[in-house]
Amino acid sequence: MSRVFISRDSTALSLGAEKVAATLQQLSDTKGLKIEIVRNGSRGLFWLEPLIEVETDQGRVAYGPVQAEDVASLLETGLLEGKQHPLYLGNIEELPYFKNQNRLTFARVGLTDPVNIDDYIAHDGYRGLKNALALQPADIVKHVTDSGLRGRGGAAFPTGIKWNTVLNAPAEQKYIVCNADEGDSGTFSDRMIMEGDPFVLIEGMTIAGLAVGATQGYIYLRVEYPHAKVALNQAIAAAYKNGYLGENIQGSGKTFHLEVRSGAGAYICGEETSLLESLEGKRGLVRFKPPLPAIVGLFGKPTVVNNVISLASIPVILDKGGEYYKNYGMGRSRGTLPLQLAGNIKHPGLFEAAFGMTLREILYAYGGGSASGRPIRAVQVGGPLGAYLHEGQFDTPLDYEAFAAISAVLGHGGIVVHDDSVNMADMARYAMEFCVEESCGKCTPCRIGSTRGVEVIDRIVDGTQKDKNTVLLRDLCDTMMYGSLCAMGGMTPYPVLSSLNHFPEDFGLPAAKA
Amino acid sequence: MQDYQSQKPIVLDILDAHRTMPGNLLPILHGIQDTLGYIPSAAVEDIARSLNLSKAEVHGVISFYHYFRTTPPGKHTIRICRAESCQAMNGKALESHAKQTLGIDFHETSSDEHFSLEPVYCLGNCACSPSITIDDEVHGRVTPEKFDQLLAACKGAK
Ligand SMILES: Cc1cc2nc3c(=O)[nH]c(=O)nc-3n(C[C@H](O)[C@H](O)[C@H](O)COP(=O)(O)O)c2cc1C
Ligand code: SF4
Ligand code: FES
Numbered sequence: 284m285s286r287v288f289i290s291r292d293s294t295a296l297s298l299g300a301e302k303v304a305a306t307l308q309q310l311s312d313t314k315g316l317k318i319e320i321v322r323n324g325s326r327g328l329f330w331l332e333p334l335i336e337v338e339t340d341q342g343r344v345a346y347g348p349v350q351a352e353d354v355a356s357l358l359e360t361g362l363l364e365g366k367q368h369p370l371y372l373g374n375i376e377e378l379p380y381f382k383n384q385n386r387l388t389f390a391r392v393g394l395t396d397p398v399n400i401d402d403y404i405a406h407d408g409y410r411g412l413k414n415a416l417a418l419q420p421a422d423i424v425k426h427v428t429d430s431g432l433r434g435r436g437g438a439a440f441p442t443g444i445k446w447n448t449v450l451n452a453p454a455e456q457k458y459i460v461c462n463a464d465e466g467d468s469g470t471f472s473d474r475m476i477m478e479g480d481p482f483v484l485i486e487g488m489t490i491a492g493l494a495v496g497a498t499q500g501y502i503y504l505r506v507e508y509p510h511a512k513v514a515l516n517q518a519i520a521a522a523y524k525n526g527y528l529g530e531n532i533q534g535s536g537k538t539f540h541l542e543v544r545s546g547a548g549a550y551i552c553g554e555e556t557s558l559l560e561s562l563e564g565k566r567g568l569v570r571f572k573p574p575l576p577a578i579v580g581l582f583g584k585p586t587v588v589n590n591v592i593s594l595a596s597i598p599v600i601l602d603k604g605g606e607y608y609k610n611y612g613m614g615r616s617r618g619t620l621p622l623q624l625a626g627n628i629k630h631p632g633l634f635e636a637a638f639g640m641t642l643r644e645i646l647y648a649y650g651g652g653s654a655s656g657r658p659i660r661a662v663q664v665g666g667p668l669g670a671y672l673h674e675g676q677f678d679t680p681l682d683y684e685a686f687a688a689i690s691a692v693l694g695h696g697g698i699v700v701h702d703d704s705v706n707m708a709d710m711a712r713y714a715m716e717f718c719v720e721e722s723c724g725k726c727t728p729c730r731i732g733s734t735r736g737v738e739v740i741d742r743i744v745d746g747t748q749k750d751k752n753t754v755l756l757r758d759l760c761d762t763m764m765y766g767s768l769c770a771m772g773g774m775t776p777y778p779v780l781s782s783l784n785h786f787p788e789d790f791g792l793p794a795a796k797a
Numbered sequence: 798m799q800d801y802q803s804q805k806p807i808v809l810d811i812l813d814a815h816r817t818m819p820g821n822l823l824p825i826l827h828g829i830q831d832t833l834g835y836i837p838s839a840a841v842e843d844i845a846r847s848l849n850l851s852k853a854e855v856h857g858v859i860s861f862y863h864y865f866r867t868t869p870p871g872k873h874t875i876r877i878c879r880a881e882s883c884q885a886m887n888g889k890a891l892e893s894h895a896k897q898t899l900g901i902d903f904h905e906t907s908s909d910e911h912f913s914l915e916p917v918y919c920l921g922n923c924a925c926s927p928s929i930t931i932d933d934e935v936h937g938r939v940t941p942e943k944f945d946q947l948l949a950a951c952k953g954a955k
Contacts, residue, residue: 294937296934468881471922474921506827547863564858565822566857631925697923702885710881
């Protein structure tokens, strides 16, 4: 029996992985070859998907990108023995793109069967929970604080401090809410964890529950991720069945219940208070803070709201200790960040690295430059509310403070590349338009300001009173930045102003001084 | 248009199944849309009564979320990603090609009721932009030619 791995990850599926798996099964059956196809997560080297990996005497051997038409010739030349073929890649873990990563959170993604709990445990799963069960809540929180982990959902708030607040808030019921709304374009790390290693998220949420005394958790999952929902529900069922969720977890007397809830296509529901409103069954209007959700959260109870990657980073911290995690990174940005390389890039994919690499290294050494072969002109980091960076800024290290210093954000670690065919006035206009579309409507600068913003940009591009309208646009951005309740209105000026400042020629304005 | 009387028992069943669930309005709306393909306006009254909300409140929730629809969709729903990564890979050309081929704009259904077209802002498939979904299937690196092939395959399958 040969074990063969073909991904069930959405992106692999979007390129034909299902057909590859079906063809391989069918041809093997006809030839009387005994195979077991494991549907794993993706290694994240998406230009090589659909990827086939085969377990052989020499270890795992990979082939890719494979189309259904290639399967017959692969079998003929000895796929199952790991023989040579034009699509032969060898051990995927030896490719520089993979080898030079620091895979802490993504350690198992692409390696294991995502919904097989025995496989999870065989690959060091549930070791963090085991340690946590032997600790006092305050000691669990201390490990997280010591790790230096800051929220990976965008705001980079220290996770340990948030947990401590919830731990110290007296209440008979508390909640753990996982923010799986991942609305930023160019980001897919949450999706990849949920599809490729859902147990690590479940384990992280269970530990969070123990740490703060919460017995109920919700994963608020965006509706655009149907495959993630299936994988999560399969894994949750397995965790219940094996005593890792529910009452009396592993005989400890502790309880934690977990449920997946679907969003309904509203970007603003990624904002944590809007998300809570949505979970309560209302329109996703942003709440005023204070009170913080840590004090008055879901159904009015103390609630931890954390991003998927933040929570999925918890098991390794509790397994190896806060200090171990802290040893990765630079400055106040500790640990690793899963970067997502997308847009016009030759080698798109997921790259988990310690903070501190430069954008240039990522774009060229690993990303291989643009997909079109044309020069890279603008790179947006951190989703639709993130600034556009120009060539002169590519040496900035990936670090929260270094990015803040150039009026940019790391956000969720999404990197979207544009070549020189991009029109930056169009991108600025789109950023405003996105705000019109997705504003929750609560405050005027965001709701009305963005509509006016689109019009003003149109007038600048038209050449109608260019100078006056440019001043007006800056003024409007200022009002949005300082007059908005949340970062939707408050950060839309980032992509707009960075476009205007770095690429004024696209607005028909005099070029910027280098 | 289907008449609501035949749909009502389904709606009541869904309401019943979610009676004790905290924060049940979104799960109920999903349940109805998953089963009927949309949320009939006539269902709002039943939902409101069951949850002790006003009709305006229920309507407000339905209209707030882009995903919920109040008219029946075509046989297949095509969603095209309009977000930045897809734009960087010629997503806009794909958008206009799709609209032209189907002869409809976003939020419309083709006259043969075969296809509904919706915009979407990121499918998490940005590593292989531009991306679309047809019903629940994601497709990556979609060129206009590939779009036509996918459409033909849909029609073939009926
Ligand atoms: C408009 C807006 C959208 C957001 N979208 C997301 C999102 O999709 N996913 C996410 O994890 N955080 C998102 N956030 C950040 C959350 O509000 C919050 O900071 C985060 O869930 C906290 O978790 P963390 O500390 O683990 O990062 C968004 C914030 C704003 C203002
Ligand atoms: S800034 Fe925009 S999205 Fe945020 S609360 Fe105000 S209106 Fe709502
Ligand atoms: S931007 Fe189109 S799939 Fe993410």
